[in-house]
Amino acid sequence: MALIRERLTHMLHQAVKDLLLESGIQNEEDLKVELEIPKISDHGDYATNTAMTLTKVLRRNPREIAQAVIDRMEGRDELLARVEIAGPGFVNFFVRPDAWGEVLKDIHEKADAYGVQNLGRGKRVQVEFVSANPTGPLHIGHGRGAAIGDVLANILRACGYQVDKEYYINDAGKQMQTLGRSLYLRYLEALGVPIDFPDDHYRGDYMKDLAREVLDREGDRYKDVPEEEALPFFTRYAGDRILDGIREDLEAFGVQHDIWFSEQSLHDAGEVQRTIEALERAGYIYEQDGAKWFRSTAFGDEKDRVVVRANGMTTYFAADLAYHKNKYERNYETVIDIWGADHHGYVPRMTAGVQALGRKASDLRIILVQLVNLLRGGKPVAMSTRAGEFVTLREVVDEVGKDAARFIFLTRRSDSPLDFDLEVAKMQSNDNPVYYVQYAHARLCSVFQVAREKGVACSWDVPPDLSPLHQPKELELMKLLGEYPQVVASAAEQLEPHRIPYYLSDLVSCFHSYYNQNRILGEDEALTQARLYLAAAVRMVLRNALGLLGVSAPEKM
RNA sequence: GCGCCCGUAGCUCAGCUGGAUAGAGCGUCGGACUUCGAAUCCGCAGGCCGCAGGUUCGAAUCCUGCCGGGCGUACCA
Structure with missing residues (x-):
C-alpha cells in the first residue's frame, strides 16, 4: 500500500496527463505536479497550484482547469473526504481521517528501512570533505564541514546512491617541509639546543608535544645529524602522527571516511603530469612568461590559471585537477566537494577544470560551508591559527559532546555563518x-x-x-x-x-x-x-x- | 575596483526550484507536575522580510540598482 502522498501525487499526475492529452498537448514538462502542505489547515491536508501553472498552456482560467483536473481524478473517494477549489485556483485536498493509519502500518512494516528509497538507483557518488592539511589538529570549522559531509553522504545512501566518503590528504609540497622542520626545531629545543623558530613555521603547542614524543622514542640520535638528512624523518613523523590525530578526532566526532587519498600519490604516479598533458592535447594549455596556463576562461572563469610555474613546479591547482580527473576515472558519476567558504574563489576554476576534462559542470557539486564563530557565553573565543591558540574540534567535542556538536552544526543552512556558543551547547534545555x-x-x-x-x-x-x-x-x-x-x-x-x-x-x-x-x-x-x-x-x-x-x-x- | 555569500520578531535562525493570512526556538510576562520522564506543555506580546524599482494573476522568494556585513580576488598551499 503506497503512502498517502504518493497515491495522491500519482492520482493527480494521471488526471493532469489525461487533461493535457485531451487538449492535444504532450509536453512532459507541463506534467510535473507538486503537492504542498498548506500553512493553514482550512486549506486542506495537501494542496496543489497545478491549475494555475497550466493556465499558460491551456489558455483557460485556472478555476475551470482545477475543476477539469478534479473530474479526472480516479478513485479519489477512497482517499479523500473532500476536494475544494480555492482562491485563484488552488486545489485543496482533505484526506479521509481513517486513511492516515496506512502511514503507521507502512512504518511498522519497513521499520529501520522507513525513509530509505531508491532515487539514486545505485548511482555512484563521492563526497569529499574535511581534507584539512595534516599540519595541525582539526578546529571547529572543520567540524562543521565534517558533520555536513558525513550526514549528506548518509542521506544520499538512504536515497539509493552508492556513496563513498573521502578525505584528500594534502601531503605534498612545501608546507610538509615546513612542518617537518618545525618538529625538528622543537626537537632540538627540547634537547636544550638554542634555536631560532621562524614565524612562518607551525607554532602550536602540539608540535612541542610531538617533539617530546620523538625524544622519548628516538633519544638524541638526531641531535648531531645534519638538517637535510634529519628532515625526511621529521617530516614523515609529523605528517603521520598529525594525520593519526585527525583520524582519532574524527572518530570521536562520529565520522569515518571510507577512503583516505594522498596527494603525494598523484605526484608519484605521474598523474599530475598526465593531466596537464591531457589538457594540452585538448587545447586548454598555453605558455606565457615561462609558465603553463590553463585556459579556464573558456568556461567562464575570470582569468586563466597557472598550472606549471616558471620554475618548473606544478601548482596546487594542477594537483587538484589531477585529483578530480582521478575521481572520475574511479567511476563516480557525481562528485561532491565540501569546502570552507573562504575557498569560494576556486569554484569557477575547478568547475572549468572538470569541463575541460570532458565532464559536465553538474558532475561536480561544491558545497561551501560558512565559517564558525566560536563563542562562550556570548563572547567570542580568540581563534588565531598562526599563534596556535585555536580551540580544537576535539576540545569542543570533549566539552559539549558529539551529539550536541553535530546537531548544532546541522541546524543551519551551510551557507549561513554559524555562531557556536559552548555554553549554549552544554545547556540541557x-x-x-x-x-x-x-x-x-x-x-x-x-x-x-x-x-x-x-x-x-x-x-x-x-x-x-x-x-x-x-x-x-x-x-x-x-x-x-x-x-x-x-x-x-x-x-x-x-x-x-x-x-x-x-x-x-x-x-x-x-x-x-x-x-x-x-x-x-x-x-x-x-x-x-x-x-x-x-x-x-x-x-x-x-x-x-x-x-x-x-x-x-x-x-x- | 571586481566576484561570491549573507541581511526575515529584541536575539539565533527556518521559509528562497514564485503561491493563500510570513514561521520556530530563545528571551519577556502569565499559567500546568498526587498521573507513561516538567530536559515537557499551554497562553500573551513581538514584523515596511535592508532600501528602491521591475517582471505577473501573485514576490521574503526571480531580475536590476543602491545600502550594510562577511569572504575572496597569487607563477601560496
Missing part, C-alpha cells in the same frame, strides 16, 4: 535542540518500559485497530510521520542536510504537545493499543532520522 529531540525518544522508551512492566502488549504481528485515533494531534502526527521519506528525499536532492533537524524539531514538538494532553497507557485497551502503535512509529522515525545525523537516540537521559 530547550536552548539546545538536540536534547529536545533526544528527550522525546527517551520519553517514548520509558513509556514502552512501563507498558512492558504492566504486561501491556507492545509488539504487533498484525496492526491493531487504528480507528480510535482521530484526535487532531493524532492525525497531525501521522501526517508528519508520512512526510519523513519526502524530507529525506528533498535533503538529498537539494544537498541540504539541515532539513532533517528541522523536520525532527517539528515532529517532536507535535509529539510532546500530544503527550502532555493525552495518556498513552490507559483503561481503554483498544485506545491504548492504537496509541502505542502510533508511539512506536514516532520512536522508529526518530531513531532513523537521528541515525542519519549520527546523533544517538538514548533510551534514558
Whole structure:
C-alpha cells in the first residue's frame, strides 16, 4: 500500500496527463505536479497550484482547469473526504481521517528501512570533505564541514546512491617541509639546543608535544645529524602522527571516511603530469612568461590559471585537477566537494577544470560551508591559527559532546555563518535542540518500559485497530510521520542536510504537545493499543532520522 | 575596483526550484507536575522580510540598482 502522498501525487499526475492529452498537448514538462502542505489547515491536508501553472498552456482560467483536473481524478473517494477549489485556483485536498493509519502500518512494516528509497538507483557518488592539511589538529570549522559531509553522504545512501566518503590528504609540497622542520626545531629545543623558530613555521603547542614524543622514542640520535638528512624523518613523523590525530578526532566526532587519498600519490604516479598533458592535447594549455596556463576562461572563469610555474613546479591547482580527473576515472558519476567558504574563489576554476576534462559542470557539486564563530557565553573565543591558540574540534567535542556538536552544526543552512556558543551547547534545555529531540525518544522508551512492566502488549504481528485515533494531534502526527521519506528525499536532492533537524524539531514538538494532553497507557485497551502503535512509529522515525545525523537516540537521559 | 555569500520578531535562525493570512526556538510576562520522564506543555506580546524599482494573476522568494556585513580576488598551499 503506497503512502498517502504518493497515491495522491500519482492520482493527480494521471488526471493532469489525461487533461493535457485531451487538449492535444504532450509536453512532459507541463506534467510535473507538486503537492504542498498548506500553512493553514482550512486549506486542506495537501494542496496543489497545478491549475494555475497550466493556465499558460491551456489558455483557460485556472478555476475551470482545477475543476477539469478534479473530474479526472480516479478513485479519489477512497482517499479523500473532500476536494475544494480555492482562491485563484488552488486545489485543496482533505484526506479521509481513517486513511492516515496506512502511514503507521507502512512504518511498522519497513521499520529501520522507513525513509530509505531508491532515487539514486545505485548511482555512484563521492563526497569529499574535511581534507584539512595534516599540519595541525582539526578546529571547529572543520567540524562543521565534517558533520555536513558525513550526514549528506548518509542521506544520499538512504536515497539509493552508492556513496563513498573521502578525505584528500594534502601531503605534498612545501608546507610538509615546513612542518617537518618545525618538529625538528622543537626537537632540538627540547634537547636544550638554542634555536631560532621562524614565524612562518607551525607554532602550536602540539608540535612541542610531538617533539617530546620523538625524544622519548628516538633519544638524541638526531641531535648531531645534519638538517637535510634529519628532515625526511621529521617530516614523515609529523605528517603521520598529525594525520593519526585527525583520524582519532574524527572518530570521536562520529565520522569515518571510507577512503583516505594522498596527494603525494598523484605526484608519484605521474598523474599530475598526465593531466596537464591531457589538457594540452585538448587545447586548454598555453605558455606565457615561462609558465603553463590553463585556459579556464573558456568556461567562464575570470582569468586563466597557472598550472606549471616558471620554475618548473606544478601548482596546487594542477594537483587538484589531477585529483578530480582521478575521481572520475574511479567511476563516480557525481562528485561532491565540501569546502570552507573562504575557498569560494576556486569554484569557477575547478568547475572549468572538470569541463575541460570532458565532464559536465553538474558532475561536480561544491558545497561551501560558512565559517564558525566560536563563542562562550556570548563572547567570542580568540581563534588565531598562526599563534596556535585555536580551540580544537576535539576540545569542543570533549566539552559539549558529539551529539550536541553535530546537531548544532546541522541546524543551519551551510551557507549561513554559524555562531557556536559552548555554553549554549552544554545547556540541557530547550536552548539546545538536540536534547529536545533526544528527550522525546527517551520519553517514548520509558513509556514502552512501563507498558512492558504492566504486561501491556507492545509488539504487533498484525496492526491493531487504528480507528480510535482521530484526535487532531493524532492525525497531525501521522501526517508528519508520512512526510519523513519526502524530507529525506528533498535533503538529498537539494544537498541540504539541515532539513532533517528541522523536520525532527517539528515532529517532536507535535509529539510532546500530544503527550502532555493525552495518556498513552490507559483503561481503554483498544485506545491504548492504537496509541502505542502510533508511539512506536514516532520512536522508529526518530531513531532513523537521528541515525542519519549520527546523533544517538538514548533510551534514558 | 571586481566576484561570491549573507541581511526575515529584541536575539539565533527556518521559509528562497514564485503561491493563500510570513514561521520556530530563545528571551519577556502569565499559567500546568498526587498521573507513561516538567530536559515537557499551554497562553500573551513581538514584523515596511535592508532600501528602491521591475517582471505577473501573485514576490521574503526571480531580475536590476543602491545600502550594510562577511569572504575572496597569487607563477601560496
